[in-house]
Amino acid sequence: MRYRCPVTSDREEHKCDRCDRCLSVMDLKDKVAVVTGAAQGLGRSFVEILLKNGSKVALIDVNKSLGDELKSTLDQEYGRDRTEFFTADVTSEEDLKGALEKIVKTFGRIDILCNNAGIINEKHWEKTIAVNLGGVVRGTYLALEHMKKENGGNGGVIINISSMAGLGPLPVAPIYTATKHGVVGFSRAMAAVSKLADYGVRINILCPWFVKTSLLSSLNSEDYIERFLPLKAMSETMIQKHGCLEADVVAKAFLVLVKDESKNGDALMIDPEGAVFISFPQKAKDLPSTPVNLE
Numbered sequence: 001m002r003y004r005c006p007v008t009s010d011r012e013e014h015k016c017d018r019c020d021r022c023l024s025v026m027d028l029k030d031k032v033a034v035v036t037g038a039a040q041g042l043g044r045s046f047v048e049i050l051l052k053n054g055s056k057v058a059l060i061d062v063n064k065s066l067g068d069e070l071k072s073t074l075d076q077e078y079g080r081d082r083t084e085f086f087t088a089d090v091t092s093e094e095d096l097k098g099a100l101e102k103i104v105k106t107f108g109r110i111d112i113l114c115n116n117a118g119i120i121n122e123k124h125w126e127k128t129i130a131v132n133l134g135g136v137v138r139g140t141y142l143a144l145e146h147m148k149k150e151n152g153g154n155g156g157v158i159i160n161i162s163s164m165a166g167l168g169p170l171p172v173a174p175i176y177t178a179t180k181h182g183v184v185g186f187s188r189a190m191a192a193v194s195k196l197a198d199y200g201v202r203i204n205i206l207c208p209w210f211v212k213t214s215l216l217s218s219l220n221s222e223d224y225i226e227r228f229l230p231l232k233a234m235s236e237t238m239i240q241k242h243g244c245l246e247a248d249v250v251a252k253a254f255l256v257l258v259k260d261e262s263k264n265g266d267a268l269m270i271d272p273e274g275a276v277f278i279s280f281p282q283k284a285k286d287l288p289s290t291p292v293n294l295e
């Protein structure tokens with residue numbers, strides 16, 4: 001049954017600020033958000049939906065020219081004071097620490113972080129681990145120092161971008177799959193830490209199906225997929241069969257994870273059929289299982 005507000009009888013999202021739903025929705029107006037890998041693709045869509053909802057957004061990307069170009073486009077639409085672009089590589093502690101410090105100096109605080117930067121490179125697999133998993137760990141640890149209540153921060157929310165390949169294997173990219181499973185495990189554990197230590201920061205995970213961005217072109221190149229290139233037809237069949245998401249649709253799912261204050265340690269999966277929260281059992285022992293006789 002669809003939700004109906006007991007105060008206003010509204011069926012859609014609204015702002016009575018009196019019903020349970022409004023009281024547990026984060027108001028994004030004047031919040032300060034940080035997005036990594038923000039210059040294009042999904043990162044850009046996350047930046048735009050945050051701006052449309054009233055936040056100020058700090059864009060981080062290793063690609064300076066694309067970042068500068070996006071910053072001037074956004075200046076025209078939203079005004080110069082709503083965004084700032086910082087060049088940084090998420091694999092560099094010095095870069096990312098420096099960028100976050102500059103962001104706090106510029107905007108005064110951090111309320112929202114989206115660890116989005118990611119690559120596919122099965123040939124240089126150490127780099128894939130460093131960006132996709134190392135970058136998420138680094139971003140989370142560094143941002144928590146500014147966000148957690150015990151350090152004088154205001155709390156907030158961190159969204160780590162995984163993939164449906166973080167929930168089940170994508171054979172064309174085993175290392176990519178491993179990093180995305182790592183993002184899910186790390187984020188769930190850190191969400192539990194945050195709750196136990198009362199950081200005031202929610203940590204959630206977004207797991208999209210294939211999305212139309214430049215990342216997808218890596219699938220066609222031996223430079224990136226290397227020994228798994230013969231398996232690329234499998235991914236192409238998956239895309240032909242189910243379709244490919246648009247980035248702005250994924251951004252709507254991202255927004256749910258940002259705003260819903262009841263979500264912490266939750267993973268939202270989105271594919272062409274829609275978005276669903278994944279149910280993980282509380283304990284590993286509650287996973288579906290088959291007994292094995294060791295005698």
Ligand SMILES: NC(=O)C1=CN([C@@H]2O[C@H](COP(=O)(O)OP(=O)(O)OC[C@H]3O[C@@H](n4cnc5c(N)ncnc54)[C@H](O)[C@@H]3O)[C@@H](O)[C@H]2O)C=CC1
Nearest residue numbers: 037041042062063089090116117118163210211213214215
């Ligand atoms: N496109 C897809 O089908 C899906 C993508 N994802 C994930 O979404 C995230 C974004 O991917 P897309 O937008 O598709 O990719 P994209 O290639 O369009 O954009 C990625 C951005 O990240 C930046 N970046 C890469 N390495 C970086 C680094 N070391 N430091 C800072 N910035 C860096 C790039 O310069 C680029 O601007 C990734 O984590 C990806 O794994 C998840 C599921 C599906």
Ligand SMILES: CC/C=C\CC(=O)/C=C/C=C\C=C\C=C\[C@@H](O)[C@@H](O)C/C=C\CCC(=O)O
Nearest residue numbers: 120163164165167168169170173209210238241
């Ligand atoms: C190489 C990566 C390209 C793009 C980035 C990305 O993260 C894309 C992920 C897209 C989908 C991943 C789906 C993974 C699903 C697993 O659960 C598989 O085990 C499912 C297996 C077969 C599905 C066959 C079908 O549905 O047709």
